[in-house]
Amino acid sequence: MVLLCPSISALMKLLSICESYAEAHGLRYNAKKSELLVFKAGTKYYPDIPEVTLSGAPLKVVPRFKYLGHWVSESQSDDWDIERERRALAVRSNMLIRRFARCTKSVKITLFRAYCQSFYTCALWISFTQKAYNALRVQYNNAFRMLLGLPRYCSASGMFAEAHTDGFHAIMRKRVASLMRRVRASxxxxxxxIAERVDSPLLRSLMCAHVMPCKWAAK
Structure with missing residues (x-):
């Protein structure tokens, strides 16, 4: 469960409501497994944060935490989550390369599509550095090359076109478009x-993926 509040006092009020509910139903929150994160507003940051307690125990203040598998940071940067996905991709691709080296090309491509194209929560990436984004793209391209035994410096667009498989940018376009379609249909x-606002981060991400270079949305 996540509580979002505009101020510490509002957060304390919501926590008080949660504690009252838990007490009335014979439950108790575990403060050791709960964390407090304060988002930065541009360059503004408050170093002295009043102590926030849950069930009488103070909450630990953290710079980032993982929620439903997605990293959320105080700076609202997606670099940590992109790195999480890059490492996960490296593990999955290395497993495929090691275990299925003797399989046919068609089998390898099918396995690659199933295990290496998920990019969990990638449609939510709207604030990131080009370095982190490119690292994931290179990891994806190299995984496909190594799985099929292709030369290291062969054309990425060419090898994906020949294999009739989506390249990195094609996957990003599809994921963002799918998210926008579902949000607008909600x-x-x-x-x-949020979806209909001209300055919506989601709309900006969609335009970046389909119209403009991705560096436009990167910071």
Whole structure:
């Protein structure tokens, strides 16, 4: 469970409501497994944060935490989550290369599509450095080359076209477009308002993926 508040006092009020509910139903929150993160607002940051408690125990202040497999950071940068996905891709691709080296090309391509093209939560990446983004792209391209035994410096676009397989940017375009379609089709008023805003980060990410170079959305 995640509580989002505009101020510490609002957060304390919500925590008080949660504690009252837990007490009324014979439950108890584990403060050791709970964390507090304060988002930075541009260059503004408050180093002295009042102590926030849960069930009488103070919450640990952290610069980032993982929620449903996605890294959330105080700077709202997606670099940590992109690195998480790069490492996961490296593990999966190395497993395929090691275990299925003697399989046919068609089998390897099928396995690659199943295990190396998920890019979990990639449609949410809207604030990242080009270095982190390129590292994931290179990891993806090299995984395909090594799995098929292709030369190290062969054309990435050429090898994916020959294998009738989506390249890195094609996957990103599809993921972002899919997210935008679902958000716009949602009956939730908040989601539709966000999707229809001209300055929406999601819309900016979609334009970056389909129209402009990705560095436009990167920081």
């Amino acid at each position: 009956t939730n008023g908040l989601l539709t308002t």
